[in-house]
Amino acid sequence: MSSHPPADPGALPRRRLSRQQRLHQLITVAWQIVRSHGTEALTLGYLAEQAGVTKPVVYDHFATRAVLLAALYTDFDQRQTALMDQALCSSEATLDSRARIIATSYVDCVMLQGREIPGVIAALASSPELQIIKRDYEAAFLEKCRQNLEPFAAGATLSVASLRAMLGAAEALSHAAAMEEISAEQAQEELYATIVAMLERTRKNTAASPQ
Template structure:
């Protein structure tokens, strides 16, 4: 164990340190290598410390995704506060924030998303995150369309699904971040402008 890692630090700070190390493990070794024991070893702490913070591998993966999600929502809300209140502008800002978050999170975000589909608890957590995104998108886009609420909600489900697929392509290097954001923005405008 390294001397700095094993020193007593406040619980919240230790949790953040462990999450930082977990992201490094996923980036360097993939999600299959991410166990609480391996995390403890890489972080230079005892195994019980990683269990105290996350209880299980599922708990760790959910905490990692929660960190990404919190950052993504904060980026989106901040960007929306600075934009003109017009559908095209809002769609551009939403799309740019989405792609920027994926780019800055790197391929780890998609790997963590895939790993969250491993058991019932993680599936329920991931579905809850998606439901919150759908609600946020619907709330943000509602002033710019006259669609019935349920139709708008369904279209937001589609927008988020498209955003996931487009961001995967971007991360594979098949297009630039700006092209990915422009594609998503055009879909948002088209889907909200159409009554059918």
């Protein structure tokens, strides 16, 4: 018998699902486990128990715990990307609008996922393979930011260092908000200010450089 209480008291009944439906169910239950008990409690066996399926069903979707953690991070990243893309598509073509959307969308997505995403990100850091996955998603996010912000950089190219500094601020601020050290609004405003300052610094450097 498991020493953990159920992640979801209204346990899902056994039923025949398509492979995609089953994957969605397992991802949902995995997030519930992390939310209730922390990342350390998330094992493939415990996931099977809480999802009401046999271990082979879980292993068919996630060969290892590392694969499961990568799937959770991918799920989070896809929702974050969709949220930001939707907002950017309907935004005004101004620095203020783009910077505010990037800041708001990033923090909002972390807050929607709650305290569990910092634990998943920390777990990713323990595996070189998972670190590669995280870096790939970060690179895609930074490229999206570059494409949406660089038109306001007075013809300059946003440096990787500047974009990485912005990402570091985004992660730190959203983590602090998720841990309730600061409010989500404070995190959004500080990240917005960081993005605007990055553009202002890039424009000044361009103007000051010899022609």
